[in-house]
Amino acid sequence: xxxxxxxxxxxxxxxxxxxxxxxxxxxxxxxxxxxxxxxxxxxxxxxxxxxxxxxxxxxxxxxxxxxxxxxxxxxxxxxxxxxxxxxxxxxxxxxxxxxxxxxxxxxxxxxxxxxxxxxxxxxxxxxxxxxxxxxxxxxxxxxxxxxxxxxxxxxxxxxxxxxxxxxxxxxxxxxxxxxxxxxxxxxxxxxxxxxxxxxxxxxxxxxxxxxxxxxxxxxxxxxxxxxxxxxxxxxxxxxxxxxxxxxxxxxxxxxxxxxxxxxxxxxxxxxxxxxxxxxxxxxxxxxxxxxxxxxxxxxxxxxxxxxxxxxxxxxxxxxxxxxxxxxxxxxxxxxxxxxxxxxxxxxxx
Amino acid sequence: xxxxxxxxxxxxxxxxxxxxxxxxxxxxxxxxxxxxxxxxxxxxxxxxxxxxxxxxxxxxxxxxxxxxxxxxxxxxxxxxxxxxxxxxxxxxxxxxxxxxxxxxxxxxxxxxxxxxxxxxxxxxxxxxxxxxxxxxxxxxxxxxxxxxxxxxxxxxxxxxxxxxxxxxxxxxxxxxxxxxxxxxxxxxxxxxxxxxxxxxxxxxxxxxxxxxxxxxxxxxxxxxxxxxxxxxxxxxxxxxxxxxxxxxxxxxxxxxxxxxxxxxxxxxxxxxxxxxxxxxxxxxxxxxxxxxxxxxxxxxxxxxxxxxxxxxxxxxxxxxxxxxxxxxxxxxxxxxxxxxxxxxxxxxx
Numbered sequence: 138x139x140x141x142x143x144x145x146x147x148x149x150x151x152x153x154x155x156x157x158x159x160x161x162x163x164x165x166x167x168x169x170x171x172x173x174x175x176x177x178x179x180x181x182x183x184x185x186x187x188x189x190x191x192x193x194x195x196x197x198x199x200x201x202x203x204x205x206x207x208x209x210x211x212x213x214x215x216x217x218x219x220x221x222x223x224x225x226x227x228x229x230x231x232x233x234x235x236x237x238x239x240x241x242x243x244x245x246x247x248x249x250x251x252x253x254x255x256x257x258x259x260x261x262x263x264x265x266x267x268x269x270x271x272x273x274x275x276x277x278x279x280x281x282x283x284x285x286x287x288x289x290x291x292x293x294x295x296x297x298x299x300x301x302x303x304x305x306x307x308x309x310x311x312x313x314x315x316x317x318x319x320x321x322x323x324x325x326x327x328x329x330x331x332x333x334x335x336x337x338x339x340x341x342x343x344x345x346x347x348x349x350x351x352x353x354x355x356x357x358x359x360x361x362x363x364x365x366x367x368x369x370x371x372x373x374x375x376x377x378x379x380x381x382x383x384x385x386x387x388x389x390x391x392x393x394x395x396x397x398x399x400x401x402x403x404x405x406x407x408x409x410x411x412x413x414x415x416x417x418x419x420x421x422x423x424x425x426x427x428x429x430x431x432x433x434x435x436x437x438x439x440x441x442x443x444x445x446x447x448x449x450x451x452x453x454x455x456x457x458x459x460x461x462x463x464x465x466x467x468x469x470x471x472x473x474x475x476x477x478x479x480x481x482x483x484x485x486x
Numbered sequence: 487x488x489x490x491x492x493x494x495x496x497x498x499x500x501x502x503x504x505x506x507x508x509x510x511x512x513x514x515x516x517x518x519x520x521x522x523x524x525x526x527x528x529x530x531x532x533x534x535x536x537x538x539x540x541x542x543x544x545x546x547x548x549x550x551x552x553x554x555x556x557x558x559x560x561x562x563x564x565x566x567x568x569x570x571x572x573x574x575x576x577x578x579x580x581x582x583x584x585x586x587x588x589x590x591x592x593x594x595x596x597x598x599x600x601x602x603x604x605x606x607x608x609x610x611x612x613x614x615x616x617x618x619x620x621x622x623x624x625x626x627x628x629x630x631x632x633x634x635x636x637x638x639x640x641x642x643x644x645x646x647x648x649x650x651x652x653x654x655x656x657x658x659x660x661x662x663x664x665x666x667x668x669x670x671x672x673x674x675x676x677x678x679x680x681x682x683x684x685x686x687x688x689x690x691x692x693x694x695x696x697x698x699x700x701x702x703x704x705x706x707x708x709x710x711x712x713x714x715x716x717x718x719x720x721x722x723x724x725x726x727x728x729x730x731x732x733x734x735x736x737x738x739x740x741x742x743x744x745x746x747x748x749x750x751x752x753x754x755x756x757x758x759x760x761x762x763x764x765x766x767x768x769x770x771x772x773x774x775x776x777x778x779x780x781x782x783x784x785x786x787x788x789x790x791x792x793x794x795x796x797x798x799x800x801x802x803x804x805x806x807x808x809x810x811x812x813x814x815x816x817x818x819x820x821x822x823x824x825x826x827x828x829x830x831x832x833x834x835x
Contacts, residue, residue, distance in 0.1 A: 200553060211619055239588070241793075242615065242626045243704075266591065270560055277591045278627055355592075444590075 139351060140248075140282045142261060144340045146290040146333060148249060152222070153182045155247055155284050161220035165213055167206065167233040169193040172225040176251050176291055183222065187213040191232070198228045198267050200276070206236040221246040223282075227259035230282075231274070234265030238280035248282040251291040253303025254387060257310070257342055260285045262350045279355055287343060289336040300327075301423060302387025307338070308394060308415070309365050310345040316411060316459045323418045362462040364445055365454040366394035369476075372439035373426050379435070384426055391419045392426045396480040400468060401455040403476065408458055416483040425484035433477060437470055488700060489597075489631045491610060493689045495639040495682060497598060501571070502531040504596055504633050510569035514562055516555065516582040518542040521574040525600050525640055532571065536562040540581070547577045547616050549625070555585040566590045572631075575601040576608035580626070583614030587629035597631040600640040602652025603736060606659070606691055609634045611699045621793075628704055636692060638685040649676075650772060651736025656687070657743060657764070658714050659694040665760060665808045672767045711811040713794055714803040715743035718825075721788035722775050728784070733775055740768045741775045745829040749817060750804040752825065757807055765832040774833035782826060786819055 145151045156164060164186040168177055170193045177183060189209040191202050210219075223233030223246060230248045237246035250260035266277025292300060304327070311318040318341070325338070346363065353360040370386075370393025377384045395416045401407035428436070440451045451468040468476075494500050505513060513535040517526055520542045526532060538558040540551050559568075572582030572595060579597045586595035599609035615626025641649060653676070660667040667690070674687070695712065702709040719735075719742025726733045744765045750756030777785070789800045800817040817825075 200549075204549065207625060208619055211621070211624070239625050239627055241624060242613065242628055264591065270557055272560070275560070275590060276556060276588050278588055278629075279591055280627075 139347070139354075140261065140263075141284045142287060142343065142347065143284065144287050144336055144343075146288045146336060148286055148288050148290065149180050149182050151286050152180060152247070152249065155286070156182065156220065159220055159245060159283065161245070162216050162218040163187060163213065164220050164222060165189060165210060165215055166222040166224055167191065167229055167236070169197075169225045169229050172229065172251050175294060176224055180224075183224075186222065187215075189213075191229070193228075195228050195268070198232050200267060200269060203232060203236055203267055206232065207240060210236065210240050215240065215244065217241045217244055219244050222249060223247070223260075224249045224251060225255070226250065226252040227255040230255055230260045231264070231266050231277070234280060234282065235267060235277050238265055238278050243280070245283045248285045250285070250287060252295060253292050253300055253339070254306060255303075256287045256289075256339055257303050257306040257346070260287065261343055261346055263354060287336075287339060289332045289339055292335070293330075293332055298385055298388075301391075302385040305366075305387035305390040305394070305423075307342045308418075309363070309390065310342040312394065312398075312415075312456060312459050313349070313362055313365060313462055314341075314345050314460050316408075319411060319415070319459050323414055327422070359464065361445065361464045362454050364464075365456070365462060366390045366397050368440055368443055368445070368451065368453045368468075369393035369396040369436075371443055372436045373428070375439045376428070376432060376435055377426060388423050389426065391423045392480065392484070395419050395483060396476050397453055397455060399476040399479045399483070400453060400466075400472065401457070403472060404466065405455055405457045405463065407456050411459060413483070420484050425481075425486045427486055428477065428481065430474075430478075433474055436477065437473060440473070488696075488703070489610065489612075490633040491636060491692065491696065492633065493636050493685055493692075495637045495685060497635055497637050497639065498529050498531050500635050501529060501596070501598065504635070505531065505569065508569055508594060508632065510594070511565050511567040512536060512562065513569050513571060514538060514559060514564055515571040515573055516540065516578055516585070518546075518574045518578050521578065521600050524643065525573055529573075532573075535571065536564075538562075540578070542577075544577050544617070547581050549616060549618060552581060552585055552616055555581065556589060559585065559589050564589065564593065566593055568593050570595040571598060572596070572609075573598045573600060574604070575599065576604040579604055579609045579631075580613070580615050580623070583629060583631065584616060584626050587614055587627050592629070594632045597634045599634070599636060601644060602641050602649055602688070603655060604652075605636045605638075605688055606652050606655040606695070609636065610692055610695055612703060636685075636688060638681045638688055641684070642679075642681055647734055647737075650740075651734040654715075654736035654740040654743070654772075656691045657767075658712070658739065659691040661743065661747075661764075661805060661808050662698070662711060662714060662811055663690075663694050663809050665757075668760060668764070668808050672763055676771070708813065710794065710813040711803050713813075714805070714811060715739045715746050717789055717792055717794070717800065717802045717817075718742035718745040718785075718822075720792055721785045722777070724788045725777070725781060725784055726775060737772050738775065740772045741829065741833070744768050744832060745825050746802055746804060748825040748828045748832070749802060749815075749821065750806070752821060753815065754804055754806045754812065756805050760808060762832070769833050774830075774835045776835055777826065777830065779823075779827075782823055785826065786822060789822070 221237040248260040266274035269275035370390040374389035597609040615623035618624035719739040723738035
């Protein structure tokens with residue numbers, strides 16, 4: 138059952154209504170050490186909730202943390218009629234969703250994402266999970282939150298890098314929608330944001346994902362359009378991690394979007410002006426992730442082992458133009474190397 | 487999506503067909519130390535499968551075993567297109583179902599129950615789970631096997647006690663169906679069973695559960711009819727465990743069915759001849775679980791804390807007659823004590 142998604146900056150009131158409607162036997166709230174301090178005090182409706190705190194950081198999206206959360210749920214005497222509120226970034230919504238989906242074979246949960254990345258990407262779409270034995274989101278289930286409350290009022294305190302990380306997923310959604318939508322985002326006054334006004338852009342972006350997920354909730358096909366930018370993005374992210382100079386997910390995705398727009402131009406005549414407009418924005422706002430042709434073998438290796446790959450082929454979602462994605466393009470190593478050459482030119486490296 | 491359920495003693499052929507239809511990238515098979523030795527060699531279709539073995543016994547239905555299974559799945563390079571075959575009793579089907587349902591957010595699995603209890607109770611109905619921190623089935627999800635293959639050809643080697651444990655759940659299903667069905671089971675030649683013939687009784691019994699589960703897959707209401715015999719049964723099972731003289735689940739359920747038939751007679755005029763017929767069978771075939779009135783406070787305590795209880799009331803499914811269950815009867819302590827007195831009389835203790 139797809140979640141109710143509410144866009145509002147009156148989070149406390151929306152949450153109060155939701156709790157009133159659901160009439161849970163008990164309210165549990167999952168926070169990390171950051172949202173415990175900065176966000177929880179802003180929501181008086183959660184004053185009497187049983188608070189479960191986990192350490193901040195993706196390294197805690199683990200089986201150990203999950204076990205800790207299950208024990209805390211037991212300690213709170215939570216029955217099947219309890220409700221879990223996940224208040225935080227993607228780690229909190231992913232892990233909290235999995236904890237709720239598996240506790241006594243499932244209790245309802247509400248996601249309140251507090252980062253732009255979680256709002257755009259993690260909180261909607263039914264994916265829950267933890268990392269396991271070195272692999273990302275290796276253990277999890279598809280389980281929809283009963284409600285997702287998306288607001289922009291927490292984004293003002295995000296570090297710029299965190300904000301831009303979420304913004305890359307918005308760029309992706311815009312590219313999957315239309316030329317105009319992409320133009321709007323590329324022209325946004327990011328340094329002087331009106332957060333209330335920004336909520337409508339977030340809503341537009343989240344709804345792109347919801348429409349795609351509704352067509353393919355269990356990721357058997359069409360949902361792979363959401364992989365745009367991510368084959369190259371994941372490879373760049375892994376390379377940076379291997380070098381000991383990690384980049385944010387969004388930074389890698391932004392550079393991935395540029396490279397896959399190049400591939401789209403090469404294979405499907407994606408319009409050159411959109412490609413250049415995007416590349417200029419990414420160069421100015423994110424900066425290049427530096428690579429040389431010596432890095433190509435490693436990058437190709439990562440792409441062959443991407444978890445979306447089948448039979449070891451390099452698989453990308455490409456665009457004929459903004460709003461016209463094509464899934465399951467197999468890319469030759471030669472074409473990928475050419476695209477990476479052009480990426481480097483466009484980024485001035 | 488409800489499972490395909492196949493009743494057949496040609497397990498190898500049915501499994502071969504299923505694998506042929508599903509075309510998995512790889513076949514994993516989960517066995518315990520018993521089924522690895524006694525059952526796996528009977529199924530040549532699984533010769534080339536990747537075998538994952540766990541120790542036998544419910545004490546291994548744990549997060550540690552689950553973690554071990556996930557790691558083995560990774561080690562086998564299982565992708566989302568792999569298939570898991572759970573070959574064993576309830577511990578294997580429950581834990582294996584959960585492992586499959588959560589690995590990479592879910593891969594398909596087939597249950598091949600090898601005990602009567604697993605065939606009748608565990609393998610069908612979508613419940614997966616492990617015990618956690620002292621509580622039974624505390625962590626799990628509802629997730630249907632793509633197929634359940636039920637046969638009686640493995641039951642001949644079961645210990646008598648194990649066989650009778652499953653038989654108690656068959657008695658329960660018969661009581662939920664009709665007077666005639668109950669009579670049939672009470673008249674069965676258990677000591678000299680024709681196993682091929684018995685498969686049709688198993689089929690009838692499993693279909694009772696399937697019909698109930700189909701009406702209420704997530705256990706929000708009607709599925710609670712399956713709790714018949716279990717409020718008292720769980721209390722007797724817990725008491726026996728506490729005393730250090732554990733009984734099988736089915737033995738406790740059999741005595742629970744007698745006591746709850748007494749309650750049904752007291753509250754809803756359940757026919758006395760059926761009650762006496764059942765009680766005689768249970769006394770002869772299972773024997774009494776011995777209790778005195780000194781045990782009543784402990785038993786009542788367990789019943790108040792039963793996980794199906796709401797607000798601490800003692801809650802039972804009762805019968806007007808065989809085939810006419812009524813869920814959610816609140817039972818007073820006085821009535822329960824009277825019923826336990828009569829249970830003791832009927833069992834000759």
